[in-house]
Ligand SMILES: Cc1cc2nc3c(=O)[nH]c(=O)nc-3n(C[C@H](O)[C@H](O)[C@H](O)COP(=O)(O)OP(=O)(O)OC[C@H]3O[C@@H](n4cnc5c(N)ncnc54)[C@H](O)[C@@H]3O)c2cc1C
Ligand code: FES
């Protein structure tokens with residue numbers, strides 16, 4: 562079986578996987594990082610979004626072997642020293658979640674969106690989150706949270 | 717997904733060699749189509765050859781009036797490339813409206829055209845722009861490349877290396893997205909170069925096609941009004957749960973008009 566080495570949330574890891582193992586499965590099962598959710602397993606919902614070399618990708622549509630040598634950030638890597646990331650804080654402040662199932666993917670997409678676009682507006686947030694589905698909130702509070710979180714990230 | 721042997725070659729030569737030595741191999745670019753297909757067990761290759769680390773497939777450049785895009789270039793890279801935005805802004809916009817950000821970070825232009833989904837966006841652009849597809853063995857005009865429903869002119873083991881696009885005077889792409897997938901319910905790409913106008917339609921039928929009546933009218937008079945009273949027959953168009961063939965035919969005219977109005 563292939564052995565891959567990658568950095569996950571800043572920590573180097575080496576793990577033996579099957580060629581067919583999905584990144585989402587390896588994160589959750591082999592590395593016990595269950596914050597990454599698998600909602601649909603068919604590339605539709607975005608609950609499984611993580612950053613690979615800084616870019617958001619759907620980890621249910623990427624093989625773990627493709628991440629060999631890459632740097633991966635999951636939802637567990639956002640908070641630093643027990644302090645929530647500004648985007649997480651904004652989701653809490655604005656009640657940007659109800660059941661919370663979509664939230665890890667929403668946050669990973671939102672953080673990347675804010676990093677790439679210095680001035681986000683309502684429409685840009687909605688376009689940027691097109692790949693993330695939420696069955697609870699109706700999105701309104703998520704959009705408020707992302708706009709505020711993005712502002713907080715700029716400092 | 718059935719298991720397979722995974723390869724990640726550094727060069728095209730190596731990729732071709734691995735392909736010819738394997739039982740039932742499959743190339744993989746961004747994996748955004750092939751991984752879901754393998755998960756459904758609709759494909760069960762013995763060997764997967766990842767094209768992601770092949771330097772020869774990367775990069776965007778402009779030389780003279782030709783824009784060249786490596787096959788592994790992601791939709792996100794095309795969307796944000798200063799060269800593409802300057803030379804063919806319609807192409808950057810098209811790439812920016814494919815799927816969603818996560819799909820755009822992995823999906824590639826080569827994978828999209830090799831797959832030739834009837835609702836994919838790039839085929840319309842490449843046909844309308846008169847692009848040339850460079851493979852490991854030859855050069856193919858875009859019009860001859862897309863041969864049918866999920867069918868292309870590619871032979872077994874042939875790899876798309878890059879796509880060469882002549883820079884047009886102006887162009888625009890208008891798509892009516894299917895709201896759940898954002899694939900094109902119908903998409904129309906209009907390109908004008910000198911006296912020549914090319915109108916290519918995706919999403920409407922089983923494979924990209926040119927609307928030649930539209931082209932003739934626009935060559936005489938490049939304005940939306942030139943399309944008054946011209947429509948395409950719905951006979952060979954697709955009907956599914958999303959739209960009837962008649963509705964698709966009507967969208968072709970509407971989107972073509974908007975594309976002409978917005979050509980830049
Ligand atoms: C949620 C979602 C939404 C999407 N929305 C859109 C949309 O709006 N518009 C749109 O056009 N597309 C859309 N797509 C498809 C997306 O653009 C894919 O990226 C694309 O179809 C396949 O590209 P890939 O690089 O992922 O190819 P892969 O999945 O890796 O490969 C696809 C096929 O092409 C072959 N192949 C790949 N590269 C080469 C090459 N260089 N030479 C020869 N053969 C090759 C492979 O063997 C395979 O058979 C969407 C996909 C998803 C999951
Ligand atoms: S679990 Fe990956 S997109 Fe839904």
Ligand code: FES
Pocket residue numbers: 657658659660661662663664694695696697698
């Ligand atoms: S909060 Fe429940 S799915 Fe989004």
